[in-house]
Amino acid sequence: MSTTTPSAISVQTIIGLEIHVQLATCSKLFCGCSTRYGQPPNTQTCPICQGLPGTLPVINSQAIDLAMDVGLALEMELVSGCRWDRKHYFYPDLPKGYQTSQFDLPITRKGRLEFRDPTNAETICSVRINRAHLEEDAGKSLHGEGVDGGTWIDLNRTGTPLLEIVTEPDLRSAQQAKAFLQQLRTILLYIGVSDCNMQEGSMRVDANVNLRIDNSNETVATPIVEIKNLNSFRNVERAIEFERDRQLQHWRATGERMGQRPKQTRGWDADREITTVQREKEEAADYRYFPCPDLPPVVLSVEQIAERRGKLPRLPQQWKSDLIRVWKLSDYDASVIVEQGRDMAEYFEIVARISQDGKRSANWITQEIMRLLNEQQRAITQFPISAQQMGELVAAVANNELDHARAREIFALWLEQPLSLGEAKQRLGIASISSDEVEQLVADIVAQHAAAIDDYRQGKKQALGPLIAQAKKLNPNVSPAKFREALLRVVEG
């Protein structure tokens, strides 16, 4: 975003992101080891991911499928014949001495992602995706945890499939970067390619940031800084904001421009809320990429792509327009539900299908259910009331079999006990009443409250309120609407 500063310059922040997403495969990229998180160190390894001499990698076809799904979801080009390359560097948690990745022929490239600009709701931002490539993760170095404070190596993560998604530098503010990532995460969750759990490292972000400064006479760009390993959306936002201010200050002090200094890598210190230098690219390793001779190129046939396209789950955008079109939800309600994730959207769809009342279903979900889930920090999949039950309840209200208050009583009971609708009604003494019973009730009330009836007839409309309440007290099963209707027939008749 542009800001005009007192000295009449305008500053634009230029941001490109690299997102590492751990794919939700059952096994690792090149061997059969499990990818489960949080297991005891070095219990999910084999000779292949340990990099023992003589072992060979074999590609996990599920990783290819999931990468294709991402490519299809982000409207990218899928590259048949994509290659594997080795990226060389020495580090103890990289047992082969190279990482198998994709260098010049990634599995998918050239896509885009659209999202609403958080700073200007009228604007749709479109960010170009440069590429997404597959690679294996390295192990973990546990520094200071060994005997004598030494380093221990855990190879459980070694060989876990990652998809690295690289954007073009199309983002212009920290808020946009955050919104982009939220939208990307929602899509990845909907198509089920990753759990995108940032705490567990299954989604990690690097941000490339620099400034374009418009002076009155020229435009200058500051040197690019790469902020590594951001593990929450908040950190992405804060780190970019910090870096924008730091670079502007540095430019004012030194006038340093792009090209006058090599690309710098910085880390985000979340406690001190600053970025710190990790290394200058000049001293960076030469990775000596070359095609991995152990892995043939991946051929994606037209049929295979078509099949995958056919199986691709509905994307959030599609869900949203379906909710608006089929269930007549407002744009706002549809967004709220869709943003909760696929489980919530599916929950809504079941409730709406059973109740045949989209608006009421949406109200229950966005008001009652989401409030509770929020309070208890739970997911919809852990919610005690099933979508089927909820559908029956909303249907009963929609068909005037229950009033809203009684429905809420049932809802509250269901949170405690797994009962059927019938059982819950019985437990709460809810029964349907005949129109004769309603008329008898009206007659009783009219007889007992002659003064109030007179008030009403003289134009004091609110006089009926206490009568309806009184009726409900006498018989909790009476529908206030029906009672009111019958009462009016008598007093106005």
Place this chain on the structure above:
Amino acid sequence: MTQQENLPALELSRRIRSGDLSVVESTRRSLAEVAQRNPTLNAFVEVWSDAALTRAAELDHKRVSGESTGPLFGVPIGLKSNLCVTGQLCTCASKMLSNYRPTYSATVCQRLLDADAILLGRTNMDEYAMGSGTEYSIYGPTRNPHFASGPNAVLEGYSPGGSSGGSAAAVASGMVPLALGSDTGGSIRQPAAFCGVYGLKPTYGRVSRFGLVAYASSLDQIGPIATTPEDLELLFQVIQGSDRLDATSLSREKVQQVEATLGHKSLKQLRVGIIREHAEQDLAPTVRRALEETKEYLKSVGATLVEVSLPKQAQAIATYYLIASCEAASNLSRYDGMHFGHRAQVPEKNATLEQVIAASRGEGFGAEVKRRIMLGTYALSHGYAEQYYQQATRMRQAIRQDFAAAFAEVDVLLGPTTPAPAFPIGAHRQDPIAMYLTDQFTVSANLAGLPAISVPIELTNFQPDESRLPVAVQFHAPPCGESRLFAVANALHERNQSAKLGAEA
């Protein structure tokens, strides 16, 4: 035990099956032969006597109880020291792996066991298969069985060739009828030629590389060494076949499909291409005569000889050493002293990671391995890769096309395996390039992924002052054309037998 009793594997296995000989007896004979000859030859670097005899007893029991017997039933086999067998040392003749015991077995070793073979021990090699003389080894050089002892022995002896020199010498000396080697640029064929035995480099992808410690992955193939073409084929049939653990292994359907298009050809129908560029090279007189005698023989049995040209042959050695070194530099990155292999004791208390890795690699690798790692690292470096690696890759493609064009004309190609017979041990120690040039006729098959065989040739007469060291010729076939190679070798084997009888008469 006399030389005549060194039976080929087929015959040995037949006698064991018929009950003439027990597996234990046969294994003991093999062990006795090793005990007698190995101190001079240094072909085996480790003999697994206990495991071999235990297994031999199991196999005897299996036969007696009437269970079915595998194609290599009771046959003792030598394994090159770069093949993994669970629990046995696999050192690649390097200090780096001197204590390394794999936790799994190579696919080929498992197939040998499934075929009821006896794994007798592991054989000497050049460190990480980088060399052509079996001299660059922590175990010291292997000697060629020819002129290694007896009245005509030379002081240091002759080289058995390399890098599978231990396997070739073990077979040629009769310690074992069969051995496995690996061939990245000629490492099976050149030692087979030097030692006077048969050696096959299969089509790339026909034999699983899983469990072969990699030197140059796109060139490496495991292959058999034997004293007869029949034995060679027998061992090849056991180890070949697709493997889901090797993504570069050819599927059975693919092999069958290619074999079907190649069809079957009798010797009379065979069109043999004579590689003009090889014939123009500076060849030792006995090698030249071996080629001439082979041509005469093939003509006499009705084959048609056609001169063909492989114009890019002159570039093969440079192309090979670039690609092989690049892949080696990458494959050998894993030896950092961290997870397995040699780790240097660095005296500084706060030694950096880099110091430990550098010292471990500095101490663990020998000079030739370091030379190739440095060459490969340089050739892959930023700014040089285009000039070297990419250029070599394009040349490799051109060499492949040369062969494809030649095989449009002919069924097999004939040329020498090596420019000269075995050299004395140490002859090329000061000149690595001279050593590299001994591979000049073998590297192309690896670059093009083709099968190639080295066939020993019995010369019908010698000049009085001429070397009596073994000589050989080499045949190349199109991909999956191994059966053509076996057919030609079988015919030449018969010719050799009668030439031998003629010489003795």
